[in-house]
Amino acid sequence: MNLAPYLLLATLEGLVQASVFALTALGLSLVFGVMRVVNVAHGEFFTLGAVGAWLCAMLLPGHPAISFAAALVAAPLAVGALAWAADRLILKRIDYDPEATIVSTIGLMYVIQQVVLMTFGPDARAVDAPFWYTIRFPWFGWSGYKVFIIVVAVALVGGLWLAMRHTRFGLIMRATQYDRETAQNFGIPVDRVYAAVFALGAMFAAVAGVLVVPNSQAHYLMGHDPLLMSFVVVIVGGLGSLPGTVAAAVLIGMADGWLSVFFSPTLAKIFSTLLVALVLVFRPAGLFGKAVRA
Amino acid sequence: MRNLRLFALTIAVLAGLFGVQFVISGYPVLALTRILILAVFAMGYNVLMGYTGLVSLGHALFFAAGLYGAGLAAYYGGVALPIAFAAGIAAAAVLSLVVGLLALRTQTVSFMIVTLMFAQAGYLATLHFSAITGGDQGLSLPAHARSFSLLGQEIALTSATARYNIALAVFAVVLLALYALTQGPRGRLFAAVRENPERTRMLGYDVGRIRLLAFTVSGTISGVAGALYGLMFGFIGSSFAEFRSSVEVLLFTLVGGPGTLFGPLVGTTVMTLLIDRLSGLTSAYLIAVGVLLIVLTLWFPKGILGTIRDRWAPWLR
Amino acid sequence: MDLNTPATRAALLPRRSLLQGIAAGGALLTAPGLIGRAQAQAGDAIRLGAPFHRTGIGASYGRWYERTANAALKIVNEQGGINGLPVQMIVEDDGTDPKRGVEVIEKFATEHKVDAVFGHLFSHVVAACAPRAGELKMPYFLCSEGHALAAGQFNRYVFQPSITDVKSQISSMGPWIADNLGKKVALIYPDYAFGYDHRDNMTAAIQAQGGTITASIAIPPTETSFTRYLPRIPFDTEVIYHVMVGPAVLTFVKELGEHLGSRRPEIFGFIDSLEAVPLNQPQLAFLENTYFWEAQPRYAQPDQTEFDKFYRAAVGVDDSGATIGNPQDVATFSHMFSVWETLFAIKRAMEMADYRGPAQKIAMLEAMESIPGFDASNEFPQGDKIFNGKTHQSFGHQHISKFEGGRLNVVHSTTIEDTFYPDETDYTKMSF
Incomplete structure (x- = not known):
């Protein structure tokens, strides 16, 4: 195949990758930006979203689009409730201590992983896409569903951005992120904001999980890579910067795709990994971040 | 001012560990051997994370550097084991110096990602250069690398007693070195950098150099553990360079108590035994481990020894 | 807490x-209480250690290995055990992790004091455990299909008495692919050792038939999307040879289908790509009329042996290779027979050596090396096989199946001789 269609394909694939990265990363970015804690179990919320989509497909017969739509609503709600409970029962009690949060969310990760293994099982399970459509380019075919992923991701990212800018809740979140003590003094219920943010972050991961399932599959260990990648995207984009997170997702998704055109895939991954490291070495606050406050 | 009580405890622990091999036999000895090696890894990690306050997510890289440095030297170079061991430590020392120079330009979360990315690149490299490293299937060390002579005495790595005492000897050296490092003036500098880098800088200290020293010491000790592990078990493979290794050592340190001399040993022991025993009781042992970790953070937020130190025994640092 | x-x-x-x-x-x-069972005395039973992949990336396989082993164990004990001694199996989870795998081997050797260990599958775990098993003088029976053993990388305590190694599997497929599907072959395989075995051996096998490799596409193990690698398949390719493992396999097939559309070349894959995956689902429709290697046909064939029937009934698997009553719960059928057969191979060797405990360990290992092969039977339901005592490796029939109407039908079976290659080692010259 010629180089041009090859690059076109790499670009399209890069965009899909970027969309998934952006969604999972946004959830982590919220939690990380506002609460300053690392949620290691974030990838597990992603897994739970995917498993939820599979469960809906099992329980709701009929056209796959029905169960898929149900999953897009039910899975994030259930996962959000779980995250809210985790915040109330664990994170709040350890006062969001950064180190203790890592340990307890590792614990949460173990529990969720094992429960999924024991109920959902060790096998990868597929879920039907809500619609089947293949876009035929002269050189190759491409799944129409992937366009849908990109559209949903753009819509959700845009929605969150607008919500952060123009709603009261967005204002409260930004205030809490900026300065927790002052926010508290102004009567903002920081506790409840934290719980809401933690739940919201988990819901974003769950939506991403539901979205990828028709494209890949649900598997009990599927949360590992999204956790790593969204973590990277958040930091490279710059803590707390929404446009930065999106830009980083696109950059990393694309770099991965393009480099794999020119290098052997594993070598391409080595390069893109080092690239991320070097970006941070020379811009420690991330691409769009402001200088880190102590 | 030295910490006499801690020094007494150090000696007592080492004596106890030496003596315990005359009391227990069989599997406990083998398990304790492994715990000692992994505890060295956690102790190395603790220098950076616990004492200097820099959380790395990429220490698997330095463990792997020791593992591959020693393993490849023994496999391809055919050198004697002590030389291979030294080669592994040297590899980890050089790599941690280089990575430290770059990574320490960043702090906090960026530092976590940079170390993570370097480690991932290292892991992928062990896969990519599989013609040399054997990739995921790794390399099994040949028979000549299973024994060495020391002062005219032939020591076989297949003997459980030899294995235990070698692991204990390395553990003891690292423990005593870390005692000297952390309880002396250097250790107070580390803590000063952790608690208040700005003030430390204003007092005329070069914070960058102190951090680089901590990073290099930390990486090198992790390499000691890696080299020892590779030579002791006769297998080097890419799974030791995975992210999971980095998380494991973080977990060991956090559970035991970061910034305490014995925290890594306690954390490694507790976690290793817990998984080992629980997996015999139930196939759902990960749930138990997970719940335990959560409960631990609720009751021992600074790790086991860290909480004891804060509440009852301030000298336990 | x-x-x-x-x-x-x-x-x-x-x-x-x-x-x-x-x-x-x-x-x-x-503390013995914590182990959950009282330690038995030596000599009152044969104890076998079974390190299965209960968790981790191998969990799909591990679950079926455990189930098959339990079924075989039940039969062994119903038939009076081994040399009149009951057989106990102690299962430990190795998490599909080399480090934990070694710990488990040590635990078997020194705490459970088992007579032999069997059932390891994933090759990186095997590679870490085999040297340690040799040092602990623990007979270690693989169910892994890796070639490292026959290549001489392990020691005299390690055997693979049931499943044919990957080198023979592939080299016996090469001639059929070149003769029936085409001589211009593109290879798609995972970018690590398991994939390299396929790349190297298939390249050699195709070239030996006068064919060429048009592309050799290695895919990184962490990859979850494959579309962007597919343009590397040249247009003049006649056969795509694929072997992918792990949870992303369905994605791979789906994306291959989307990419190639109806103008696809012939496709040949290793069933490893689809072990434990139900075949009659829309995501796999693209594979209709493609070919697969199988070690043991997942779907009962018209010429099904009574042994295969017996084996399926004992494990609780129906004629389509799924749990009876649950068609979605599909077995790892082309691998798990090795656990069953290995248990009976151990039994054979122990009986030959009149094994009653570790005193007869060497005799048992030598007996194992002296076994020329196994006949097709209830004990060896995959079929007859020849055992090479020098390389400690078994060789059996291999099958090529066509994917038709959501099931696999065998279209060709190799002879055992097709799988032979010159010996690469001689473990009998090694000391114990």
């Missing part, structure tokens, strides 16, 4: 905490 565990109790007492902690740790290690 349970405050009564010795470790936490010790931790709550500051002064003596550490020494007590260590003492408690030692007690915890040795």
